[in-house]
Amino acid sequence: MTAARPSSTETARARLDRATAELDPPLAVVDLDALDANAADLVTRAGGRPIRVASKSVRSRPVLRRVLARPGFAGVLAYSLAEALWLTGGEDPVTADAVVGYPSVDRGALRRLLADDEAAARVTLMVDSPDHLDTVDAVAPPGRRPPVRICLDVDASLRAAGGRVHVGVRRSPVHDPADAAALARLVAARPGFRLVGLMSYEAQIAGVPDAPPGRRARGLAVRGVQAVSARELARRRATVVAAVGAVAPLEFVNGGGTGSLERTAGDPSVTELAAGSGLYCPTLFDGYRAFAARPAALFALPVTRVPAPGTVTVAGGGWIASGPPGADRLPRPTYPARLRLLGTESAGEVQTPLRGPDAARLRVGDRVWFRHAKAGELAEHVDVLHTLAGDVRTGAVPTYRGEGRAFG
Structure with a gap:
């Protein structure tokens, strides 16, 4: 019997995890x-x-x-x-x-x-x-x-x-x-x-x-x-x-x-x-007919709790985009793919619970990869963007925040 081939989302997650294995989340990457x-x-x-x-x-x-x-x-x-x-x-x-x-x-x-x-x-x-x-x-x-x-x-x-x-x-x-x-x-x-x-x-x-x-x-x-x-x-x-x-x-x-x-x-x-x-x-630019851009910026948060079967909790997560309040302004759990935010707690300042079929495969210490709803606002949460090329982490570049700059 032939083993099932990993899905594209599983492959993408494995690539990100391998490239950043020596780093502790929270962290952000630019592909x-x-x-x-x-x-x-x-x-x-x-x-x-x-x-x-x-x-x-x-x-x-x-x-x-x-x-x-x-x-x-x-x-x-x-x-x-x-x-x-x-x-x-x-x-x-x-x-x-x-x-x-x-x-x-x-x-x-x-x-x-x-x-x-x-x-x-x-x-x-x-x-x-x-x-x-x-x-x-x-x-x-x-x-x-x-x-x-x-x-x-x-x-x-x-x-x-x-x-x-x-x-x-x-x-x-x-x-x-x-x-x-x-x-x-x-x-x-x-x-x-x-x-x-x-x-x-x-x-x-x-x-x-x-x-x-x-x-x-x-x-x-x-x-x-x-x-x-x-x-x-x-x-x-x-x-x-x-x-x-x-x-x-x-x-x-x-x-x-x-x-x-x-x-x-x-x-x-x-x-x-x-x-x-x-x-x-970012996710706000997913629904256009004229183009299909490739997600180039993601961030990872660590799983710190398993409060109940089928539910995990990651540290932090309230990286919410500006604009009219709504679900489209929330960060989107991307890898593993089958996770969702909880309507009663959503993306929290210090913790974010997630539920879904893929939650059962996550353990304390694993990481969940998210996409931000907007582009540059991601950089306000981290000092550096770790850079990837192919399957390799090539270094890190500072954000404005990492250079001690905040422009409101």
Whole structure:
């Protein structure tokens, strides 16, 4: 009688366990083979448009360097000014081109930016209001600082029924071409500022799965709304870019995200794309028709209790993603495959009980491998990401946290 062949999940679990056998969990790993394959897929999907790496979805300088060294990637979309200054500063900067993806009122970081000509040339601030310009001037008036590079954040959400229906995130108050042109004229007229870019991030397309597993009706509805939104945005973004471009020549127009690269790449008004989550492939990015990325980042927790038959408890586990509370924000037990969280306790701060057919095979000291719901947030829980290539652990790279950095 021939022995049953191990399943793909059993093989994957055994590979991870062997490669990290000498380490004590909790620990996190990045599979470099999967990371590189995901990066190559992003470049293919971008169709020749350069991809600006969303650093919040990575949160490790060595990983950012690895990705930026690949053809097809250029620059960083940072999530705070302090982070952008760190990534562009020092003797060996990660990048010489960082756009801060959100407006900043961090006066300390602004002081550092405005006191350094080189930093001011490398970092672009995001604005959607004259208040953001006033904040800069309050820190250092125009005659006492280098020119500040400015990018306009234009709202990409779908608005209908006279604004009563809003599909997408609530970012910028700048929505229409007239709004954008008015703000562009204001920036251009203000001493000490230079308008260089425009961004419009379509979260309702890039960040919402269009084929959620087991939810066919929702997938159909999402695809319908996304198609309507994409058509509306393509028309509006073209007119916005034309209106702003008539005020000042733009170095870049940024758009898109992991979930919408090929669609946004088809918009001729966009000059560059942004992506980051598709490098690690967290669980929130499992339900897309356009791509099937390989999970590249996982974390392991140790089994510390067997409180009842068919149930095990691991240490910690409350690595819950930001966003609207729900089951999709919870870490997912992945290896062994047939485990589930308990609704009465879920993922806990100090312990997480798990139940399922594979629980009977686990003993105290074994490890359970999880995937996080979001990409970079995993790095906030560990100091290093252990790197794997093939079946071998090749080393470890520090996270932001491991380098003593936290950017909120």
